Amino acid sequence: MQEVIRFVKNKIKPEQLFMLSVLLVNGGNYIYNLVLGRVLGPEKFADAAILITFLLVLSFVAMTFQLVTAKFSVLFEDSIFSGFISKIYKNALFTGILLGIAIIVFSTQLQHFFKTTSSTMFVIFGFGVPFYFLMSVNRGVFQGKQELKSLSVTYQSEMISRLLLTFALLYFLDVDSSLIIAIGIFCSFVFGLIPFRTSNFTLFKPFVLDADNKKLVKNFFIITAFYELTQIIINNSDILLVKHYFESYEAGLYASLALIGRVVYFIAWMFVMLLLPTVVQLKKEGKDTLPILLKYVAYIGVIAATIVISCFLFPNEIIKILFGSEYLSVAPLLWKYASATGIFAISNIFAYYYLSLDKYVPVVLSGIFGMLQIVLVVLFHETLEQVVHVQIIAMVMLLIVQLSFFFFKDSKTKVTIKETAE
Incomplete structure (x- = not known):
């Protein structure tokens, strides 16, 4: 066992370990979807697919914050980096709260448009949105600083918790499957915050970038947001x-x-x-x-x-x-x-x-x-x-x-x- 650990440390690069981790995460997510499809059948799986699609849409929106954080985690250093991270956490949380409220308020309309069996599943999903945005900024720091081990753990925590909780609840509870799936997704957002960089997290630290850097961040954020919107459109x-x-x-x-x-x-x-x-x-x-x-x-x-x-x-x-x-x-x-x-x-x-x-x-x-x-x-x-x-x-x-x-x-x-x- 020690020889295996030594081999992994000495022979396998961090990038390769991250790729293996991503394959594991994607494999887990695939198992999650495949088992849902088999267990629920085409009609009920259609409702589940809407929630999963909403999850993918959310991931693309939050990816804007993750990519901006990743890029400027490379470019900014010391006090500028610390102030920048504090500010982007604040903006991400504010955006997540607004989107979450919008989903909750329009849950009934979403139910009618997508012909789902319940509006409550959208309400539960909406409460989880702010956690997902915090999670994305946290991942952006790990991605930019090339801390691939911590980045891998956040994805694994999200995937494993969603997989285990969803199927455990489906097995033990006799309630609408769409509600159970929504609960599993909500809980996975919370577990996805592990590990969390508390040293970077503050909502009250005042920070102002100089004009040039502010313009650089603003331009990259806008174009990245636009691009992630195109990803949402094309993918979902x-x-x-x-x-x-x-x-x-x-x-x-x-x-x-x-x-x-x-x-x-x-x-x-x-x-x-x-x-x-x-x-x-x-x-x-x-x-x-x-x-x-x-x-x-x-x-x-x-x-x-x-x-x-x-x-x-x-x-x-x-x-x-x-x-x-x-x-x-x-x-x-x-x-x-x-x-x-x-x-x-x-x-x-x-x-x-x-x-x-x-x-x-x-x-x-x-x-x-x-x-x-x-x-x-x-x-x-x-x-x-x-x-x-x-x-x-x-x-x-x-x-x-x-x-x-x-x-x-x-x-x-x-x-x-x-x-x-x-």
């Missing part, structure tokens, strides 16, 4: 719209399809978490950032291709193993949905890379094509197949424009370097 609008336009049974089938097809995106997220602070640090040191981008694009490309081919060759087997025979009717769409997600995951790497370098055109492009996806689904939703097809169209167009921007920017940079050398 289809599930929400399908729940609105289709009956619960079909919505549950689509939710299972989306869960399997998004494997590649969740794996890509692992690389994004490492990409941003690495690129910011390389830029700070005046080093070339292009190799790290190309490395991550290659990783995601290979993973996406492998998943799409597997879904094309073995759709029935995958559906049966993961969800059961009740969901087999969507098997022919599996590789198509995985293709749309894989294309988006590759586009996403480019967008986050340029976001790290304070270049915002790719972010705007993502926003445009995210809105295009919504428009296409609203206009073309006669069948689930049609919904998937229009998403493929939107994501292919997004990747084409992202690659066009990359090659244009890269060739322009090379010309500038050549002229400088001459």
Whole structure:
């Protein structure tokens, strides 16, 4: 046992340990969703999928605070860093409280729009929102400071607590499953605060950045918020719209399809978490950032291709193993949905890379094509197949424009370097 521990300490890098941890967390979250799908069946799983989608939406909103914290945890030091963290905790908590209140106040309207069995599940979820925002800032500090062990523990605490509590309550309590899922999510937000950096947390410390740094933080926050909004639209609008336009049974089938097809995106997220602070640090040191981008694009490309081919060759087997025979009717769409997600995951790497370098055109492009996806689904939703097809169209167009921007920017940079050398 001691030899294993020694090997882990000496041979495995922190980045590799973090990736293993993320795989564990994503695996746990996947088990959580898969078991819910099997236990609840398509109709009840449709309600569960709405709460899970709300959780994903919340994670993208809170990710704005996490990425801003991560970036400026690299750039700011000493008293400036301490003051900045205090201020962003305050802003994050205020935002979380406002969003939580909004969800609670409009819980009845949300129930009617998404055709769920209960409005109380939205109320419980709303009470947990402020905790999630505090958790995201805490993670941003760990991410920026490259404290990957602590960052890993926060994700594991959230995942494990949600997994164990939800299924324990489902087993012991005979109440509406949507309420139990909401309670499990709420509790996981609290457990996700472990470990918490209390030395950085204060709501009463006055702090004012100088004009230049304030402008830098403000600009990055706005563009990151805009980009995370595009992530919400592209990743979750289809599930929400399908729940609105289709009956619960079909919505549950689509939710299972989306869960399997998004494997590649969740794996890509692992690389994004490492990409941003690495690129910011390389830029700070005046080093070339292009190799790290190309490395991550290659990783995601290979993973996406492998998943799409597997879904094309073995759709029935995958559906049966993961969800059961009740969901087999969507098997022919599996590789198509995985293709749309894989294309988006590759586009996403480019967008986050340029976001790290304070270049915002790719972010705007993502926003445009995210809105295009919504428009296409609203206009073309006669069948689930049609919904998937229009998403493929939107994501292919997004990747084409992202690659066009990359090659244009890269060739322009090379010309500038050549002229400088001459």
